[in-house]
Amino acid sequence: xxxxxxxxxxxxxxxxxxxxxxxxxxxxxxxxxxxxxxxxxxxxxxxxxxxxxxxxxxxxxxxxxxxxxxxxxxxxxxxxxxxxxxxxxxxxxxxxxxxxxxxxxxxxxxxxxxxxxxxxxxxxxxxxxxxxxxxxxxxxxxxxxxxxxxxxxxxxxxxxxxxxxxxxxxxxxxxxxxxxxxxxxxxxxxxxxxxxxxxxxxxxxxxxxxxxxxxxxxxxxxxxxxxxxxxxxxxxxxxxxxxxxxxxxxxxxxxxxxxxxxxxxxxxxxxxxxxxxxxxxxxxxxxxxxxxxxxxxxxxxxxxxxxxxxxxxxxxxxxxxxxxxxxxxxxxxxxxxxxxxxxxxxxxxxxxxxxxxxxxxxxxxxxxxxxxxxxxxxxxxxxxxxxxxxxxxxxxxxxxxxxxxxxxxxxxxxxxxx
Ligand code: GLC
Numbered sequence: 178x179x180x181x182x183x184x185x186x187x188x189x190x191x192x193x194x195x196x197x198x199x200x201x202x203x204x205x206x207x208x209x210x211x212x213x214x215x216x217x218x219x220x221x222x223x224x225x226x227x228x229x230x231x232x233x234x235x236x237x238x239x240x241x242x243x244x245x246x247x248x249x250x251x252x253x254x255x256x257x258x259x260x261x262x263x264x265x266x267x268x269x270x271x272x273x274x275x276x277x278x279x280x281x282x283x284x285x286x287x288x289x290x291x292x293x294x295x296x297x298x299x300x301x302x303x304x305x306x307x308x309x310x311x312x313x314x315x316x317x318x319x320x321x322x323x324x325x326x327x328x329x330x331x332x333x334x335x336x337x338x339x340x341x342x343x344x345x346x347x348x349x350x351x352x353x354x355x356x357x358x359x360x361x362x363x364x365x366x367x368x369x370x371x372x373x374x375x376x377x378x379x380x381x382x383x384x385x386x387x388x389x390x391x392x393x394x395x396x397x398x399x400x401x402x403x404x405x406x407x408x409x410x411x412x413x414x415x416x417x418x419x420x421x422x423x424x425x426x427x428x429x430x431x432x433x434x435x436x437x438x439x440x441x442x443x444x445x446x447x448x449x450x451x452x453x454x455x456x457x458x459x460x461x462x463x464x465x466x467x468x469x470x471x472x473x474x475x476x477x478x479x480x481x482x483x484x485x486x487x488x489x490x491x492x493x494x495x496x497x498x499x500x501x502x503x504x505x506x507x508x509x510x511x512x513x514x515x516x517x518x519x520x521x522x523x524x525x526x527x528x529x530x531x532x533x534x535x536x537x538x539x540x541x542x543x544x545x546x547x548x549x550x551x552x553x554x555x556x557x558x559x560x561x562x563x564x565x566x567x568x569x570x571x572x573x574x575x576x577x578x579x580x581x582x583x584x585x586x587x588x589x590x591x592x593x594x595x
Contacts, residue, residue, distance in 0.1 A: 178555055180589050187588070190559050190580040191221055195229075199236040199253065203561065203573040206364040208256035210237060212249045212279035213335055214578050216286040217525055221581025224591070227294040231301040234287055238308045240274045244393075245315030247283065248274035249332060260360040261380065267387040276383070276391045277330045280409055281316060284309045284416040288423055289585075289595045299427075306427060309420055310434075316413060317437055319393040324444020325405035326413050327461055329396050330382045334406045337379075338371040339504065339518040340469040340511045342404060345460045349401040351377030354384065369515050369571050403461040407448045408473030411456075411480040412529075414441040418481055445482060455490055470494075470506040471518075472526045479533030491542065498522075498565035500553045501546065502530055507565065514564040515571050521562035524550055528582040532594055551587045554579060 194200045199210040200218040207214075215237045222230035240251035252263045252273040263273035287309065291302045320327045328334050331342045354377050361370050371379070382402055389395040397403065421434045450457035450466045456474040458467040475491060477484050490506075497507040504518045504526070505511065513519045527550045535543035553568050559579040561572030586593050 180555070183555055184584065184588055184590055187559065187580040187583040188225065190575045191218065191577060193575060194577045198232045200233060200577050202578065203576045205258065206361060206573040208259050210251040210253060212237060212247060213282050216282045217578040217581045220286045220289050221577070221584050223290045223293040224584045227290060227298065230290040230293070231298070234283060234290070234305060237283065238305070240272055241308055241312065242270070245311035246278055247312045249277050249279035250275040258360055260358060261383060265383060268391065276386050277333045279333060280335045280412045281312060281416050282412055284313070284420040284423070288419040291423065292595065302423060303427060306423060306429065313417060313420060313437065319397065321440060321444070322405055322461055323447050324440045324442070325447055325459065326409035327403050328406045328409060329386065329400050329403060330379070331402070332379065334408055336408060336471065336473060336504065336518040338375055338516070339471055340509060341406070341458045341467045341471055343511070344465065344467060345402050345404050345462065346375065346378050348462065349378040349381055351381045354380040365572055370517060404467070405448070405459040405461055406473070407456050407458045408476055410441060410444050410448060411473070411476040414438065414445065414480040417441060445477070445480065455487060469509065472502045472504045472523070472530065475502055475530045476533060478537040478539065479529045481536070483537050488539070488542070500549055500563060500565050500568045502527055503565035514566045515569070517562070517572070520565065521571055522553070522565045523562045524554060524582050524587065525578040528586040531586065535594060547587060547593060551589065554583055554587055559583070
């Protein structure tokens with residue numbers, strides 16, 4: 178295997194998707210700037226172009242709302258090939274944005290960029306710091322329930338059609354959304370995307386938020402969907418720890434952030450589904466666990482929690498598939514190896530799970546996962562996601578975050594940690 182060539186190919190993909198000051202996840206399917214995709218892109222750029230890494234994050238924050246929220250999409254320019262576009266979200270600001278957020282990993286990736294640019298990066302980090310704090314404050318103010326992070330739309334989780342949301346989605350009425358034309362299914366095979374009935378409900382949730390004028394209090398009170406997402410809680414806890422680290426470096430007050438970390442640690446305990454013996458999401462409208470063991474539960478180590486109770490699950494699942502970590506437990510009746518977040522393995526999730534494993538001392542597991550992902554990408558390409566059964570590539574090709582995590586973590590030449 179010529180890994181130098183694959184490294185070069187990864188940088189070429191980053192270049193192809195680079196729009197100058199921001200990166201698209203992949204051209205065609207996703208023509209705008211996505212929140213956590215960009216954070217991964219910044220991490221990728223940090224391996225060979227720190228200036229470009231900073232600009233990626235800085236451009237993302239041009240979409241930040243006055244209340245601190247950083248939207249899941251920033252629509253920098255018009256593109257006809259995407260639905261739902263700015264007109265559907267109805268957010269009266271420029272640049273146009275969506276009305277919901279995404280996993281807040283920007284602080285984590287900003288720290289990684291800063292580590293790669295210690296000499297000249299301080300001014301960038303200082304300018305970024307206040308914006309990160311206000312985004313985190315927004316989460317704490319509007320989204321924390323017993324220390325767990327609530328999402329108001331499955332798209333906020335970054336795991337759009339995961340089994341975790343099935344029960345909560347069943348309570349959303351999608352019958353009145355009217356006519357619309359999806360664009361995603363004209364770019365990739367519809368069997369690899371969410372179904373029409375899911376899409377109707379996604380749009381019903383967007384319309385609800387828009388009709389409230391994106392009023393978080395009203396959405397919390399009466400919104401059709403509210404789930405405490407285990408992935409969000411774990412990633413937010415990690416991001417708060419990284420923000421704390423940055424605060425110390427920059428000589429800022431740390432009490433507020435320490436308070437958030439304490440709350441989130443308690444929240445992680447609330448995510449423990451004792452009956453099934455794993456971390457799990459909770460439908461806040463019914464108070465019920467979602468009873469799904471997805472790859473998000475394995476982010477526990479990345480959140481800095483030393484908890485070996487998840488290891489046997491990981492060991493079992495990794496023997497059931499050729500390429501982990503599948504986004505859904507292969508033993509689950511809803512497991513589907515090619516449908517998006519209902520089974521496929523995602524390289525970017527693996528990078529976070531793998532780094533978490535290594536940081537908490539599970540070196541053998543960490544290295545195994547890294548090698549497994551290395552083989553997956555080297556043999557099958559820089560796809561959006563892959564079948565865990567045989568590694569068959571799926572979704573979009575030439576994907577930014579798959580290239581980024583290759584350069585930072587999966588390649589034999591990568592640092593493999595933060
Ligand atoms: C899909 C993914 C989401 C990602 C976006 C752009 O919606 O589920 O996590 O951010 O595509 O790649």
